[in-house]
Amino acid sequence: MIKTLLIANRGEIACRIIRTARRLGIRSIAVFSEADAGAQHVLQADEAYPIGGARAAESYLRIDRILAAAKAGGAEAIHPGYGFLSENAEFAEACAAAGILFVGPPPGAIRAMGSKAESKRLMEAAGVPIVPGYHGEAQEEAFLAEQAARIGFPVLIKASAGGGGKGMRPVLRAEDFTAQLAGARREAKAAFGDDRVLLERYLQKPRHVEVQVFADRYGNTIHLHTRDCSVQRRHQKVLEEAPAPDLSPALRARLHEAAIAAARAVGYVSAGTVEFIVEAEDAFFMEMNTRLQVEHPVTEMVTGLDLVEWQLRIAAGEPLPQTEAPAPHGHSVEVRLYAEDPAQDFRPSTGPLRRFRLPAPAFDLRIESGVVQGDAITPYYDPMIAKLVAWGPDRRAALARLSAALVECRVAGITSNLGFLGRLAAHPAMLAAELDTGFALRHAADLQPPARPAPRLALAAAALDALLPPDAAPGDPWDRQDGWRLQGAGSRLVALADGEATHRLRLLRAGAGWEGDLQLAGRRLPDGALQVVLDGTAHRVPVLRDGDAVQVLLPEGEWTLRCLDPYAPPGGEVAGQGRLSAPIPGRVVQVLVREGEAVSRGQVLAVLEAMKTELRITAPADGVVTHIGCAPGDSVEEGAELVTLAAGD
The missing domain is CATH 3.30.470.20 (ATP-grasp fold, B domain)
Known part of the structure; x- marks a missing residue:
């Protein structure tokens, strides 16, 4: 049996392999990127070695660094998990050349099944039924359109070199084929470094x-x-x-x-x-x-x-x-x-x-x-x-x-x-x-039903979170921000946004609680949750605050409310809607508009790739493009301005 195993992966699969290795008495070695220095698979393994930057291309896809870690740790075998290098024939060959067991199939089997087109030809020869389609090497756009017409619409375009839905596009009509082919090729190139595709009959309810x-x-x-x-x-x-x-x-x-x-x-x-x-x-x-x-x-x-x-x-x-x-x-x-x-x-x-x-x-x-x-x-x-x-x-x-x-x-x-x-x-x-x-x-x-309006308990919890001081200790009364007054009763106006709805709650200090739009009392609990006393009934409600967002967790669901400035002038909430920014860090793969171009609501302006997903940045309303802040190939951070729109005439 293997005595020392390196796991060339991360996340739950790495933890899963470590558990089996430990049960079998096998010493486990983890590898990790800069982003995973404190990850669970690193903490659970017997040893762990850094292999590079946060991006997979700088770490988990670096065959040389993984093999160097295996040599440093004295690993006899490498388990690739899934994803990353698990279906990489060159990696399997490099392991063999280094005298390390690759826990997986032979390189020839990986290559044969790694190409969808080649695997279909092999399966047909072996008597395994395949979907009618085109699996050849010719990739000219006009030729592929002819093959699609021969198969008959609807057809399915699929990346030849990979899976996971990347580079896969159903095409229902002949007139949509060219645009969908371009999109499938772009996704396939980004995901697998290979933009070849194959075509298959698109089954209706498979x-x-x-x-x-x-x-x-x-x-x-x-x-x-x-x-x-x-x-x-x-x-x-x-x-x-x-x-x-x-x-x-x-x-x-x-x-x-x-x-x-x-x-x-x-x-x-x-x-x-x-x-x-x-x-x-x-x-x-x-x-x-x-x-x-x-x-x-x-x-x-x-x-x-x-x-x-x-x-x-x-x-x-x-x-x-x-x-x-x-x-x-x-x-x-x-x-x-x-x-x-x-x-x-x-x-x-x-x-x-x-x-x-x-x-x-x-x-x-x-x-x-x-x-x-x-x-x-x-x-x-x-x-x-x-x-x-x-x-x-x-x-x-x-x-x-x-x-x-x-x-x-x-x-x-x-x-x-x-x-x-x-x-x-x-x-x-x-x-x-x-x-x-x-x-x-x-x-x-x-x-995916429409969002339900926040119930009174969720509103009460968010309001209480805004009213109570940040810590559980009362502290100096002069530091309190909960409406306490030396003489008379103070009041607070709390404004909460629930989707497009805004709730303005006027609450008057009354003894240990508040009354007005809500009869409310409560306190912060040691574990960070709130004890919310609404209309005389006490509830334990987990609440998380992140900036002006308050996430309320109830047994029947979760709601995220935003605390607004109740004294802000009207119109403040819509300012900046013309600036379309990156929702998460990613790479710009396509910019589909030019400065000065008139666009309509819902039109795709740019395409961002992040976390194995293509995100389409669309116009929220009719308008005119006044500025483009990105170009294809750019790496952008969350919040980076991509396109700016002005209202149309």
């Missing part, structure tokens, strides 16, 4: 079903059942489950056989995932991920296996621990908790986790996270905060356990998809397994 496979060096290849990953946003998975529900026994058997045939066709070794598009009783090969998947815990929960341990044993030269798949036990569902705003097209969110609480792990609940309260979500990496993996004796029980776990979660300081996940896990269509890749969009009205 499911995304995958099969976990494992192979050793002795010719043994097995499947470990199916997973359904159909629930996605931005073509990226957000909920996964195992086994995939509602597949006929015949279709399930064909998927297993096709996955094993795909792995054998490229001489596969280690863990891999063969992904299929399934519609009714038809199944077509989509791609093979030559690594461990983010969603591997659902397979572990229903099989009782540790897939990382299997990877390590196979890398060390051992045969497969089992040569037949164990029967799945029960059902498992996983959701990905992201730092993102579903109301803003799932735009990533950055900043410190001022409050972060997850439920306690149990036999039927697994928690995987690479962050703790106080850590920061940075703009440099994927915005996933944690994974919650629930198990039940059947699918409905697993979803019920997941829903209960999500209710216990608390995330504050950044915007998260926690509410979205809670509504998703309890949605009637989810319970009925009415799954396809359009699920989230089709049920958007339920999953």
Whole structure:
């Protein structure tokens, strides 16, 4: 068995590998960027080495620095996790050249499956069904348009060199093809350094079903059942489950056989995932991920296996621990908790986790996270905060356990998809397994309902936070800012913005509390929460203050209110709306307007890439471009001015 393992990754997957290594008596070595110096995987590993700057290109993608760390730590093997270098054939070859085991498949298998076009040709030759399309090398725009017409619209443009939804664009009409092709190529080039694409028939209601496979060096290849990953946003998975529900026994058997045939066709070794598009009783090969998947815990929960341990044993030269798949036990569902705003097209969110609480792990609940309260979500990496993996004796029980776990979660300081996940896990269509890749969009009205007005308790908590002194001790009465007066009663006007609504609360000091628009009293608790006494009833309310923003956490939801200057002149709130700035740090990939150009509301002015996502900066109203503060290729910080508009005539 391996004695010393370097983990060439970060976040929850690095922590997960460290746990397995420790159980097996393997010494673990972490690597970290400047942004991750205090990260959990660094604190949990036996040793840790710095490998460069915050950006992945300066650290986690630097093969030379990772190998230098492995040599310094005496590592016999390197586990690449997922993402970064996990599907990089050159990295696997460099490990071999350095005399270090690469915990993954051979470089040839990585290359064969790394190109979507080449893998489709290989699969077709191996008898694995593929979606009708074009997978050739010719990439001229006119030729690709001809091929799209031959396939028939709608078609799907996909990046040839990668996955994760990057460079993927559905095209419903021939007249949209040129613009969508340009966008797909731009995304593919930015994500993978390769702008080649392939074309496929765009299936109307497909499911995304995958099969976990494992192979050793002795010719043994097995499947470990199916997973359904159909629930996605931005073509990226957000909920996964195992086994995939509602597949006929015949279709399930064909998927297993096709996955094993795909792995054998490229001489596969280690863990891999063969992904299929399934519609009714038809199944077509989509791609093979030559690594461990983010969603591997659902397979572990229903099989009782540790897939990382299997990877390590196979890398060390051992045969497969089992040569037949164990029967799945029960059902498992996983959701990905992201730092993102579903109301803003799932735009990533950055900043410190001022409050972060997850439920306690149990036999039927697994928690995987690479962050703790106080850590920061940075703009440099994927915005996933944690994974919650629930198990039940059947699918409905697993979803019920997941829903209960999500209710216990608390995330504050950044915007998260926690509410979205809670509504998703309890949605009637989810319970009925009415799954396809359009699920989230089709049920958007339920999953992303309009913001509810803040309830009186939320307003009361925000007002109390403004009225009370910052610390719990009363201090000198002359330092108090809560309306205390030596003679008579003082009053305070508190103005709170709840979305577009403004609440102006006049509160008169009365004894130990206030009366007026609210009958209110309370105090700060030692843990930072507030005791809010509203209309005589006491409530414990967690409240977080960040500048003029007050985040109030109630059992029925969370609300962020803004404290306004109640004496500001009218119109102050709309000043500066013509200056469009970067919502988070990123790289400008496209500027679509010129100075002096008239634009209309909703028109895309610029495109920013950040945290694996393209953000479109759109005009909030009709106007004229008066200034452009960026150019394609610029790296910009949060708040940097991109485009300035003036009101049109």
